[in-house]
Amino acid sequence: MLFNSYEFIFVFLPITLLIYFGIAKFKSINMAIGFLVLASLVFYSYWDINNLPILLCSIIFNYIMGILIEKTKSKKWLVFSIISNLSMLGYFKYSGFFIVNLNAIFNVDLPVPEIILPLGISFFTFTQTAYLVDVYRNESKGYSFLKYSLFVTVFPHLIAGPILYHKKIIPQFSEKINFIFSYKNMALGIFIFSLGLFKKVVIADRLAPWVNTVFENANSVGFVDAWLGALGYTLQLYFDFSGYSEMAIGLGLMFNLKLPINFNLPYKSTSIIDFWRRWHISLSEFLKYYLYIPMGGNRLGEYKRMRNLFLTMLLGGLWHGAGWTFVIWGALHGLYLMINHFWRKIDHAIPNKLSWFITIIAVVFAWVFFRSDNINDAFNICIAMTGLSSNLNSASIISHSKIIEVFVLFLIVLYENNMDTRIESFKPNYLFLAITIITLLSSLFYFAKVSEFLYFQF
Secondary structure, three states: OOHHHHHHHHHHHHHHHHHHHHHHOOOOOOHHHHHHHHHHHHHHHOHHHHHHHHHHHHHHHHHHHHHHHHHOOOHHHHHHHHHHHHHHHHHHHHHHHHHHHHHHHHOOOOOOOOOOOOOOOOHHHHHHHHHHHHHOOOOOOOOOOOHHHHHOOOOOOOOOOOOOOOHHHHHHOHHHHHHHHHHHHHHHHHHHHHHHHHHHHHHHHHHHHHHHHHHHOOOOHHHHHHHHHHHHHHHOOOHHHHHHHHHHHHHHOOOOOOOOOOOOOHHHOOOOHHHHHOOOHHHHHHHHHHHHHHOOOOOOOHHHHHHHHHHHHHHHHHHOOOOOHHHHHHHHHOOOOOOOOHHHHHHHOHHHHHHHHHHHHHHHHHHHHOOOOOOHHHHHHHHHHHHOOOOOOOOOOOOOOOHHHHHHHHHHHHOOHHHHHHHHHHOOOOHHHHHHHHHHHHHHOOEEEOOOOOHOOO
């Protein structure tokens, strides 16, 4: 089920809210939690019920592993559970990629399995892996199976993040005030949800057709079209994923849950280090605390620090998808971070505006690999963007009026308020009501062209 669908907004959401708070008020909190787990599983199964057993087995397995790790403090159980989680993720996400490359390297013809990637598997796997590591570190106490299940399945985050951390989420399930209907949280949640919905269906989905046209014609695009495609995708991905993240936060607030902010105006960044503190924050935190630091972080000397940075981003790229384009995207950001840290070390200041320009150009070039279907397409577009392509004078396939659209959207991105400011400034008055109604109604007109979120594929 998609957030940007009539059945979600007019059927699933109001019914779930009504029953959830009704059970909490007239029955018990545990029954309300149980109902929300069930509703989240229905939400997940609506897409493809065949994925449900995978999710349920993952929850049961990791909960049992958490108990064993907590009781025994054995690193063997932790290693076993992590290997098991990564093996499951690897099978569904990377086995086909592995066999295709094996065939190419050794000139064999092994059959490539047709495996459908279960929705949200990367997010619920990482969420639970982080939990197990924290249990081993003695940073987590035992939780009931009911609360643990809600932590993993709560539907606003389940299919495209953010990655949740038990220390910030599960304690909210024990606060009785969170099970009492809040008019303020409901109003704020609807407001934030409406803004995220508008970002997704009115902005991101409108960018998709001409961005797709550029990347589908990567071999023949000229200089202007290449830049329009690259900048268009840069904006499409931002509005699509930040829109989803804001909808998730808004939905959480409707249920009195505070989900983590996943974006903090990343295209305002004046360095790549700053960018990764602002873009997909929950993933950045996971890579830092559960990969980079355990590998040694910056504690083993400058050379190993750079190695750890590069490997962390390389694996972060591979997490996004089974393809060499994602590997190169991760490698580019690893290289960017190495250069950024080296530059900071020599302490040679760059004016902020120039630093911002260099950062955004680096990000845009990397997004070309992230979006492209294959490496050749990515290189063709990048070469066209430099003006060195033989297609320099090719006829344009994209209207140059899109330049104005790109410019306006970048201004919106650069001057919009961050989530904290929006939450703090919110007041349930007529102005915010008007904004909510306008954005919701505008979005509803685009529901005839319902589309998936870009991060569903990851």
